[in-house]
Every structure is written in C-alpha cells, then in structure tokens.
Amino acid sequence: MTIPPAAASAPVLIIHPDQGATADIARALAAAGWLTATPGTAGHGKHAVVVLDATHHADGAAPGIARVRQSAPGVPFLFLTTRETLEDLLAGGTLPGDDYLLAPFTAADVALRLRWLTRNGTAVPSDPELTVGDLTLRSRWFLARRGPHQIPLTKTQCAVLQLLMQNPGNVVRKEEIVNHVWPGIPGRGGNNVELYISYLRRKINATGPPMIHTLRGVGYLIKPAPTGPGVDAASNRKTMFDAGGHL
Known part of the structure; x- marks a missing residue:
C-alpha cells in the first residue's frame, strides 16, 4: 500500500534510534x-514534519523532546509512541497541535498520518474537543x-462516545x-453496542454522576449530569431517568 504525498515540498525529518526502522520508514x-x-x-x-520516536528517545520524553522542538520551531511533530509514553506526553502538555501513532504500526500508517499533517502544504490542527457538561473528548487521542480526571479509551469505546457526544x-x-x-461488518449487532x-x-x-442514558428498545443518549438530586440541569425539571441511566 502506497500513500501519495500531500502538498508539502520540504522533507520529512525522521529521528529514530533504530537505524533499521529509520531506513524502513x-x-x-x-x-x-x-x-x-x-x-x-x-x-x-525547513522540514514539513518531524517524525520522532518518543518511546526510545535518548533523553527521555519531555526534556529531550523540548530540545528537539527548539531546533524546529513551528514544525508539527508525529510522535511514535506507546500507550505509557503517550500518557507522559499528555501529562507534559507535549501533544497539542501535533499527532501520534501508537506501536505497533507500519510505514503506511506513518505515511497516512503525514498526509494528514501536511495537507494543503501546512500542518493541520488536531480535531477539536467535543464537550458535554464536564466531559470532554479528543477523539484522535x-x-x-x-473534571480533573483523564479517561483513556480504546478505539471502539472512543468511536461510540464520539457519536453520542456529537448528538448531545x-x-x-x-x-x-x-x-x-462497524460499517459493513456483519454480526456486529445490538449486543456489542450494549457491551461498549x-x-x-x-x-x-x-x-461523577451518570451521563449516558438508555431509552429502552431504542438507543442511548448523553447529556450533562444533573446539578441536584432528580433535577435535569438543562431544563430544571424532574428527570425521567433513574440513577442507573435507564428510562
């Protein structure tokens, strides 16, 4: 599978401690x-994008990356990382405006991310946050x-939550x-939806209080949590949902 380049004319800088991996990419x-x-x-x-292996970066995550970024001001970074290192990057505020790939990945995966980052010859900002009440979602992360709590999600959990939050x-x-x-995949029915x-x-x-609610036999919705017992914060009336989130 080959991914054609976008409009970027400057080279992609690859920083990886493994020479074999660098050569493959x-x-x-x-x-x-x-x-x-x-x-x-x-x-x-000038470089279009810097591809940086954050997992094995010689100086560790945040301090070493900060020094590399100083040498490429304004250039977006594509971080090659693991879930553990990703959490370190997020905690250090490293990722906003950039992108990442979680290992394992292929060279084609890298090319797809680069095409996104260099579309129209410029860096494309990360997807905007979705917000419902005190819950926010960054789907690409x-x-x-x-509130103050981070909630890591799997790809499927994120896709389900994203759809609900797009329709608050x-x-x-x-x-x-x-x-x-699960578009076009047979056998992915209601039981899977209920599971996720x-x-x-x-x-x-x-x-915090429940936010995802069930309309029995129909589907699900998400809305801000009530501000008080039995009160719907949006309309200041008695809610139809019980504590378990069901009608």
Missing part, C-alpha cells in the same frame, strides 16, 4: 514520492477528561451506532 516514504531526511543528512533547512441530548439508535462503529456502552458507563460514572 524512509524507504516507504521515498517510494511514494515523499522527501525524507535524517539527522545526519538534514542540514539546516482516544482520551476523555471529566438526542437519542442515538442502536443501528446508528452499529453503522458508525457498559464499558463507557463504568469509566465515566467512576468520576
């Missing part, structure tokens, strides 16, 4: 028409936050969730 990108460079051949020109206060039918999360809704409820309810 550079070879795949070059074969698809991307310009590439490594620290030994980079010179001092698979990360939600409720509105019932999303089970079949809509199936078509959104239960996962999300456990994670979100652990940090």
Whole structure:
C-alpha cells in the first residue's frame, strides 16, 4: 500500500534510534514520492514534519523532546509512541497541535498520518474537543477528561462516545451506532453496542454522576449530569431517568 504525498515540498525529518526502522520508514516514504531526511543528512533547512520516536528517545520524553522542538520551531511533530509514553506526553502538555501513532504500526500508517499533517502544504490542527457538561473528548487521542480526571479509551469505546457526544441530548439508535462503529461488518449487532456502552458507563460514572442514558428498545443518549438530586440541569425539571441511566 502506497500513500501519495500531500502538498508539502520540504522533507520529512525522521529521528529514530533504530537505524533499521529509520531506513524502513524512509524507504516507504521515498517510494511514494515523499522527501525524507535524517539527522545526519538534514542540514539546516525547513522540514514539513518531524517524525520522532518518543518511546526510545535518548533523553527521555519531555526534556529531550523540548530540545528537539527548539531546533524546529513551528514544525508539527508525529510522535511514535506507546500507550505509557503517550500518557507522559499528555501529562507534559507535549501533544497539542501535533499527532501520534501508537506501536505497533507500519510505514503506511506513518505515511497516512503525514498526509494528514501536511495537507494543503501546512500542518493541520488536531480535531477539536467535543464537550458535554464536564466531559470532554479528543477523539484522535482516544482520551476523555471529566473534571480533573483523564479517561483513556480504546478505539471502539472512543468511536461510540464520539457519536453520542456529537448528538448531545438526542437519542442515538442502536443501528446508528452499529453503522458508525462497524460499517459493513456483519454480526456486529445490538449486543456489542450494549457491551461498549457498559464499558463507557463504568469509566465515566467512576468520576461523577451518570451521563449516558438508555431509552429502552431504542438507543442511548448523553447529556450533562444533573446539578441536584432528580433535577435535569438543562431544563430544571424532574428527570425521567433513574440513577442507573435507564428510562
């Protein structure tokens, strides 16, 4: 699979301690028409993107990355990382405006992310936060936050939550969730939806009052948590939902 380059004309700088991995990425990108460079051949020109292995970066995560970024002001970074290192990057405020790939990944995965970052020849900002009440979601990071609490999500959990948060206060039918999360895949029915809704409820309810509610036999909705016992914060009337989030 080859991913054609976008409008970026400057080279992609690859910083990785593994020479074999660097060569594989550079070879795949070059074969698809991307310009590439490594620290030994980079010179001092402008780069379209810096691809940086954060997991094995010699100086550790935040301090070493900060020094690298100073040498490439305004250039977006694509971080190659693991879930553990990703959490360190998020905690240090490193990622906003950039992008990342969680290991394991392929050279084609790198090319896809680069095409996104260099679309129209400029860096594309990360997706905006979705917010419902005190819950926010950054879908490309698979990360939600409720108040001061970070809530890591799997890819599927994130997709389900994203659909609900794009329709706050509105019932999303089970079949809509199936078509959104598992398009064209037979056998992904209501039981899977119920399973992932239960996962999300456990994670979100652990940090505050219930927000995801069930309309029996129809679907699910998300709305801000009540401000007081039995009171709907949006309309200041008695809510139809019980403590478990069901009608």
